[in-house]
Amino acid sequence: MEILVCVKKVPDPAENEIVVSRDGSDIERDDLVYSVNEWDNYAVEEAIQLVEEHGGSVTVVSVGDEESDEIIRRELAMGADAGNLLDDEAFHYSDGRGVAAILAHAARRGSYDLILTGAQAEDAAAQVGGMLAAMLDVPYASLVVRVRVMDGKKLKIAREIDGGNLEINEIDLPCALSIQTGINEPRYVGIRGIRKTASVQVPVLGAAQLGVDPATVGEAGAKVRKLDYFVPEMGEGAEILQGSREEMADQLIARLKGRGVIQ
Amino acid sequence: MAFVYILITCAGICLFAYILYRRLVPLFRAAPDQRVDRIGARIGKVLQIWLGQWRQPRYLLAGMIHIFIFAGFVLLGARSLQLILIGFWDGAALPGLGGQTGAAYNLVKDYAATWVFIACVIAAVRRGVFRPARYQAPPALGKDHLGEALLVPGLICALVVSESLFEASLQMAQARAGAAVSAPPLTLLWAGRALMGGLGLPVLQAVNSVSYFVHEVVFFFFLCFLPLGKHFHVLTSLFNVFFMRLHPGKVKPVRYGVDEDRLDDLPEFGVSKLEHFTWKHILDFYTCADCGRCSDRCPANRVKRPLSPRFFTIKARDRVYAKYPLWGKAMEARQALVGGIYGEDEIWSCTTCGACEQECPLGIEYIDKIVDLRRGLVDQGRVPQSLQKPLGALEKRGNPWGKSQRIRADWAKELADEFAVIVTSEKEPVDTLYFVGSVSSYDDRMQRIAQATARVLRHAGVEFGVLGKAESDSGHEVRRFGEESLFLALRDANTEAILNSGAARIVTADPHDYNALKNDYRGIPPVMHLSQLLSRKIVQNEFALERGEYTGKTVVYHDPCYLGRHNGLYDEPRRVIDAIPGLRRVEMVGNCRDRSFCCGGGGLALFYEPEEEQRIGVVRVGMAREAGAEVIVTACPFCLANIEDALKIAGLDQEMEVIDLMELVERHLPQGGQGRRDAKG
Numbered sequence: 001m002e003i004l005v006c007v008k009k010v011p012d013p014a015e016n017e018i019v020v021s022r023d024g025s026d027i028e029r030d031d032l033v034y035s036v037n038e039w040d041n042y043a044v045e046e047a048i049q050l051v052e053e054h055g056g057s058v059t060v061v062s063v064g065d066e067e068s069d070e071i072i073r074r075e076l077a078m079g080a081d082a083g084n085l086l087d088d089e090a091f092h093y094s095d096g097r098g099v100a101a102i103l104a105h106a107a108r109r110g111s112y113d114l115i116l117t118g119a120q121a122e123d124a125a126a127q128v129g130g131m132l133a134a135m136l137d138v139p140y141a142s143l144v145v146r147v148r149v150m151d152g153k154k155l156k157i158a159r160e161i162d163g164g165n166l167e168i169n170e171i172d173l174p175c176a177l178s179i180q181t182g183i184n185e186p187r188y189v190g191i192r193g194i195r196k197t198a199s200v201q202v203p204v205l206g207a208a209q210l211g212v213d214p215a216t217v218g219e220a221g222a223k224v225r226k227l228d229y230f231v232p233e234m235g236e237g238a239e240i241l242q243g244s245r246e247e248m249a250d251q252l253i254a255r256l257k258g259r260g261v262i263q
Numbered sequence: 264m265a266f267v268y269i270l271i272t273c274a275g276i277c278l279f280a281y282i283l284y285r286r287l288v289p290l291f292r293a294a295p296d297q298r299v300d301r302i303g304a305r306i307g308k309v310l311q312i313w314l315g316q317w318r319q320p321r322y323l324l325a326g327m328i329h330i331f332i333f334a335g336f337v338l339l340g341a342r343s344l345q346l347i348l349i350g351f352w353d354g355a356a357l358p359g360l361g362g363q364t365g366a367a368y369n370l371v372k373d374y375a376a377t378w379v380f381i382a383c384v385i386a387a388v389r390r391g392v393f394r395p396a397r398y399q400a401p402p403a404l405g406k407d408h409l410g411e412a413l414l415v416p417g418l419i420c421a422l423v424v425s426e427s428l429f430e431a432s433l434q435m436a437q438a439r440a441g442a443a444v445s446a447p448p449l450t451l452l453w454a455g456r457a458l459m460g461g462l463g464l465p466v467l468q469a470v471n472s473v474s475y476f477v478h479e480v481v482f483f484f485f486l487c488f489l490p491l492g493k494h495f496h497v498l499t500s501l502f503n504v505f506f507m508r509l510h511p512g513k514v515k516p517v518r519y520g521v522d523e524d525r526l527d528d529l530p531e532f533g534v535s536k537l538e539h540f541t542w543k544h545i546l547d548f549y550t551c552a553d554c555g556r557c558s559d560r561c562p563a564n565r566v567k568r569p570l571s572p573r574f575f576t577i578k579a580r581d582r583v584y585a586k587y588p589l590w591g592k593a594m595e596a597r598q599a600l601v602g603g604i605y606g607e608d609e610i611w612s613c614t615t616c617g618a619c620e621q622e623c624p625l626g627i628e629y630i631d632k633i634v635d636l637r638r639g640l641v642d643q644g645r646v647p648q649s650l651q652k653p654l655g656a657l658e659k660r661g662n663p664w665g666k667s668q669r670i671r672a673d674w675a676k677e678l679a680d681e682f683a684v685i686v687t688s689e690k691e692p693v694d695t696l697y698f699v700g701s702v703s704s705y706d707d708r709m710q711r712i713a714q715a716t717a718r719v720l721r722h723a724g725v726e727f728g729v730l731g732k733a734e735s736d737s738g739h740e741v742r743r744f745g746e747e748s749l750f751l752a753l754r755d756a757n758t759e760a761i762l763n764s765g766a767a768r769i770v771t772a773d774p775h776d777y778n779a780l781k782n783d784y785r786g787i788p789p790v791m792h793l794s795q796l797l798s799r800k801i802v803q804n805e806f807a808l809e810r811g812e813y814t815g816k817t818v819v820y821h822d823p824c825y826l827g828r829h830n831g832l833y834d835e836p837r838r839v840i841d842a843i844p845g846l847r848r849v850e851m852v853g854n855c856r857d858r859s860f861c862c863g864g865g866g867l868a869l870f871y872e873p874e875e876e877q878r879i880g881v882v883r884v885g886m887a888r889e890a891g892a893e894v895i896v897t898a899c900p901f902c903l904a905n906i907e908d909a910l911k912i913a914g915l916d917q918e919m920e921v922i923d924l925m926e927l928v929e930r931h932l933p934q935g936g937q938g939r940r941d942a943k944g
Binding site: 014015016033190192195245 | 526527645650656748749
């Protein structure tokens, strides 16, 4: 099975204190550190496990700047077979549709049975997966938490729906899936693993190589523009239950029952 | 008859040699190890722990029984050898054991045989009838070795009884012939003579021959039986103790003989299969006597985490024996060690507190093996999700919470009204560097330890600086959780920052950082824990404390593992506490000093959530309560965190509290401004 996984470099909220810049147009980026978008990491792990079981290869691509080759290298260290960085001045400030269009061009360069994206990115809008599938005209399922290969032509997948329930679907290959966290336990990649891939040259593909019309992507092609970031106003303070341990437990149960959370 | 004895002896020796050869094969296939340094210290260990049985009385009854049996073995070894020779030459004596010396030796060995007999009977009754809980085996982990534990005292009894009957019948025959022979009173020999009082010469002859035969057969059976089970230690213990780990605070290199800068060339890290263990580690597996002291002291085992040091060793030994059998086909393991005989949770459950190693009377080690297995898991990417986040943050930010380096010294802002904490730079070099550590830099609660430490240092007249954003996590737990490459990166970053600071010495209030800087780092100025520095000043009358907030309270000191067991600092912190007038200090008797019970582990251990019945810290605060303490004093931020949580979980937070040594000292600094040596500061 040939699998393409789309990954993204993001400022990890666990390792950064996100502060909105003074004019509200962006976040403060001086002191940020970046990692692979968490959902994408699950997608790469899923792809590696599928290939370990069924054969084939895993290719990762990322629309990003020149520093994004660091995250591609990390995925190579994890076990991906090949990686491409999709970088061109014309791609900068793409909206979701633009990113999907660039990825679609990259996907058409190979013949992939399965295309995976993270369900969303920590800094974005959970929109690329679906648009990418539509552009490639392949079936799509979102928030996938389980993948089983059936007879090589179909997948049986589970999607997470409300309340943690699962919806089981069958989907024809080739297809695109957006992967939800928790589908697997991504393997750890340490410094030693990354160093082993340090000498790998990650090919950079620009608009020309991909056959992307620069006018349709990037700032030029964007139809959605960011206007403002703001931090929500602090609401009312939390209520602290008083009394002994038992009394507090009783109060909590009464409240939960009152709201219909428990019977 | 001599022919039969030649046959028994030859067969016995050949079989024994073959078994030893088979047992040696895995040692030669194992990874290299370096165990011939500091010969003097090693001989010292042999004299103390092996010959002196130093650690045995820590479990008093079992220990005393063992000491008697061990002493008997050492004394009776010569007699057994002499008996073999007697099979060929009547009246054979070993060189040096003739005449007067021989007579003295005979007296001693007759009593030795007697006390060995008594000790073996007591041991067998204890194991067979009273069955102490320590020896029981949870079915999930393995079987107890009750059969062997009863067979061996039986064999030993058979040896000493047959030897005594042999000698008794001989003596009686000699007496009838008019020779002056005597049996020391109340010995087996004496009892044998009394029992056989009226027997005729032919019967005595028969007793003599049969008891000799029995002794020979049992002796060689026993010899060849030893390397098959837990009594291999009778043969291996001397070597195991000689080669034991001499540097408690240190961790073995990834592979002996491979320099750090060539580590990336290694195809794999750590241990994933049997032969990745070093030969000493395989010898450890052979040597385990299944006494269960390690597991009895193991905090993880106590709270039913899936780790028992005893079975950690025994499972590995079973695997060695299956893969390298004495006869027949080797059982090739299908699975790696972790996933096969060990569970992942088992390997991550260890807090590296070192209680098991401190207790083992045979010098068996665990921490290096656990770290090596973790290195193997890390290398294969098999790291629990709960640890991946902090490891990732350590890589990017130099601390496990992923907080910005820029706010690393923000804890000092609280002190701004009192004095300025110097952040060192080439422009502002300092003599003493205070290495704050990650948890005391960033954690809201633990920042109070950093603030207290700064006040105490200033009061003590120590001019100091901190590294600020140039400081990274010391990497102490990173290394012990198996992420060697990340540890080396953190160490290199800190080493550069420390050397740039121009400091001549380093102080720290965090035992984990203290251990890392002292034992894991190289080429940096000497490092002291604050308790050492204060203790020294107290002894030299340069530092005094006053009555204060805690006057009249009963306090107990909890020994942090990396201060106590790993670095031997037991008295210094106690001396500091005792310098505060009006405190009543008690001990958690049986669970203090080198028998301290871990709080649950520091650093990355705070992020890992193993299966357990209760928190380790909860057990610990129970011990403190039993000691009658109102206040638990510790000298480690992680101990403080764990014990503070445990007091809440145990519902004891109303009646007891925990405080760091630095905070305690801060609250008893002499009032009326700064200390008398403050002019300098």
